[in-house]
Amino acid sequence: MLEWLRRYRRAMLAGDISAGIVVAMMMIPQGMAYALVAGLPPVVGIYASILPSLLYALFGSSMTQSVGPMAIISLMTATALAPLASSGTGLYLVLAAQLALMSGAVLLACGLLRIGFLANFFSRPVMSGFTIGSAILIALAQVKVLLGGELPRFHLPSAAMGIASLLALLFARNYLGALLRKAGVRATAADIGVRLAPMLVVVAATALSVGFDLQAAGVATTGAVPAGLPGLNLATSSAHWRSLVQPALLIGFMTFLISMSAAQTLALKRQEKLNSNYELIGLGAANIGSALSGGFPVTGSISRSAVNFAAGANTPLASIITAALLATALVAPTGWLALLPLPALAATIVVAVLGMLELSTLRTAWRYDRGDATALLATAGGVLAMGVDAGVIIGVVLSMGTLIWRASRPHIAVLGRIAGTEHFRNIERYPAETRTDMLMLRIDANLFFGNVEAVNQRIEDELRSHPATRNLVLVMTAVSSIDTSALFGLSELNQSLKQHGIGLHLAEVKGPVMDRLKDSDFPAALNGEIFLSAAMAWDGISSAA
């Protein structure tokens, strides 16, 4: 923490300043848009960008992460608050801040308990499915804002502005970069130009709206904004607190997952070390900060963090500069913030989440592992059919289900000796000699509760198809750990084989595994021997049993 400050060099400053400015300009329309997704007044999105950026800079683990409002977390916030208060009411605002406080507390506690390994509960295909499902839900919800009415109805001036903004943003996303580069702009600068398109579109739409008085023609705008910085306001019933516990846990979990995946991408680019426990603490502090400024749950955003990095951010100083600029924007006259037309903001949301509809993971998984691809599609379908909260649970269950399913079919090879050598290989892949009185099996998996029964069943099967076996040798080259469940499984196998007059032997047990086994009764109870190598077992076990 703050180690970067001690190592700060002057050469880093220019990059941090330019990144700070670019991210602030990106954050204003994005924060406002994601506040809308959360069912909150747009200005709350800016409140939720200042203290969180600052606190993450002080406590977080990634050098270039940008923390603030994010589409999926905003959707989860709206889902959590919908049954408790009406959007736009004072209670809704208070509950949003409370939710940020509670998920911040959860994150902080997890960080202090050092349980950052929780980030590994989601597989990537499942995360991708979750993101795709959420993106579609968010885009669908914005259609009526973009068109100024529920389909098939629409409000012509609103729809015209919404669709024009959408087209402008799509053009910027798909062609602006190439045009700028062709005009001689450096690739990085061109990239950053593209990222500022939402700001420009919103400014242009506001100018149009004011110039032609479109508000009078019925185009909705963001509405009155209180000037100055907000304060904390938490005073609702304990029933409210209780009903926010589960959403706070789910939001805290996803906040962490989303932020970690952004931070990991950047850490790999910078070859920097990431600490998931500090990440939890940074996010916890950021969310508590968001609550203190009347905001809502926030997280690290891959799109903003990538821009921060690309715009030259070297250290968290960039985020501190962003926070300072946003605070300045809020204490300056904020009347203009009331005039932003909602259809244009909706268009920025739709285009932003289109960027999350990334299908390359699906494509890779489909070719590489049909099971993972199915889990991806099932998670996306689950989010669409049952909502984003159920989606988190579905995601965890599918990730773990895939894992347990794979574990339930461990790879076990029957080994034979390559004639005249001391090498033992899978008899299905190599011509190798075997003995009818001895069965040699190599278990290609760590032994744990998820595969212990499958392994025992598979061994029974092999013994049934090798009925003359008097001695069974388990070759443990690929076994790096044996948990307590598997220890019981091995003991029961030993008992069962003993009853049937078959010896059980182990070979090539790894050092750490053997050290652990010595803490149990297993070696003493073993109805056989532990050999250093498969060859020693082959030679050492007499065929005259």
Place this chain on the structure above:
Amino acid sequence: MLEWLRRYRRAMLAGDISAGIVVAMMMIPQGMAYALVAGLPPVVGIYASILPSLLYALFGSSMTQSVGPMAIISLMTATALAPLASSGTGLYLVLAAQLALMSGAVLLACGLLRIGFLANFFSRPVMSGFTIGSAILIALAQVKVLLGGELPRFHLPSAAMGIASLLALLFARNYLGALLRKAGVRATAADIGVRLAPMLVVVAATALSVGFDLQAAGVATTGAVPAGLPGLNLATSSAHWRSLVQPALLIGFMTFLISMSAAQTLALKRQEKLNSNYELIGLGAANIGSALSGGFPVTGSISRSAVNFAAGANTPLASIITAALLATALVAPTGWLALLPLPALAATIVVAVLGMLELSTLRTAWRYDRGDATALLATAGGVLAMGVDAGVIIGVVLSMGTLIWRASRPHIAVLGRIAGTEHFRNIERYPAETRTDMLMLRIDANLFFGNVEAVNQRIEDELRSHPATRNLVLVMTAVSSIDTSALFGLSELNQSLKQHGIGLHLAEVKGPVMDRLKDSDFPAALNGEIFLSAAMAWDGISSAA
């Protein structure tokens, strides 16, 4: 299914008949006691033993499993129904049957979908903790029945009968076997004699109660029992159905886990093959059968199944005989069933669940793996503090948490060459030579979403402490699978190393792993080579990079 009937031999009949009789005699008091635990009239426990035994015999996978009421499932039933109806009302009875129907349907569906691998979601220590916690909850709830009042109050005649029954049962459990064997009874027969003690105690208590008219003195009895066999009665509101969905899922899950662990123990003793999908179908049919006869959720019981096996059961015919005997007992005059004193039944429950308070798993885990021991204690504590339903969730989360936590610390060894040989070993355990321009790492785990980030971070760490590295070789001897998440992780590692001018090579990739990798873009994008062996990588990678 029914394959055993085709292979039936006359010699099997004697064993099946004696087991059928013994289990029926054990099941009458046990079924009644567990119905009490579920908050139901005791006779319902006998209803829930007939069709389930029969249907499991026809559809189940284990030859000697005895299916019927079981303590933990009864506790879960009571927990599920408590908020919906008062124990003793007609609605309560109807809802109990509905719960059996719904969990039966869940089990059947899971069996038909062939997702029996779900049994592996609980580790053994967690299952042991769950059992211990449930046993304590069940025993505590029986104390007031045993004493005829809530402590510190008690009803003297009830307490006298309860405590006398308890002492008799404890004596039988601890000493009767040895006494019988000393008197010349065969060990198996002595064992079975011990198991019939509950029947004898209940009969003696009933005789005493009737003889001395203890009912008039205030000793509670089981109460009026409708004669004849019951029928199905399911006609409640859809709100009731909906509120039973979650309990039905949890009960279905535990039904399966408990039954599988009983069946596995027996299958290992008999060296028979168990099919978890048939087990699901058998349990599904049994629970639907229980519902059809006005019963409640049932499962395979390890204690009864062990007796069935010990008493000579060779095939499911034993269970069919048990079912026939129980049905006969019900159509015979059943007036006597109304007279059983509850304190004696409570004593049988307490002694039965004492048998579930088995601490050897805790003892082994404490010595062998402190993490597993902690998970056991946390699950037991969770059941006691938050109830049996929360306990199931806690159990799954702790099992999976332990797994993910272990995965997040994969074993990775830096390899060196044993001078003058082609053998490569962990430099921490063997004196081996290394090259400053080349880092050789052996990853001792299958690569999947749970460890992909940990592996990448560890590799980055090693590269930081070996700054002169120009080529990184990953030795894949212990890697039997790479999931989609890990494929992405490897691709990102490759990208990152390429950016920093470091080559990434693989060695000793297993056949099946290589076959799968060929379905991806990874081999083509690899900034390095794939070597057959570590030695070939050592020789093939030039130090003049």
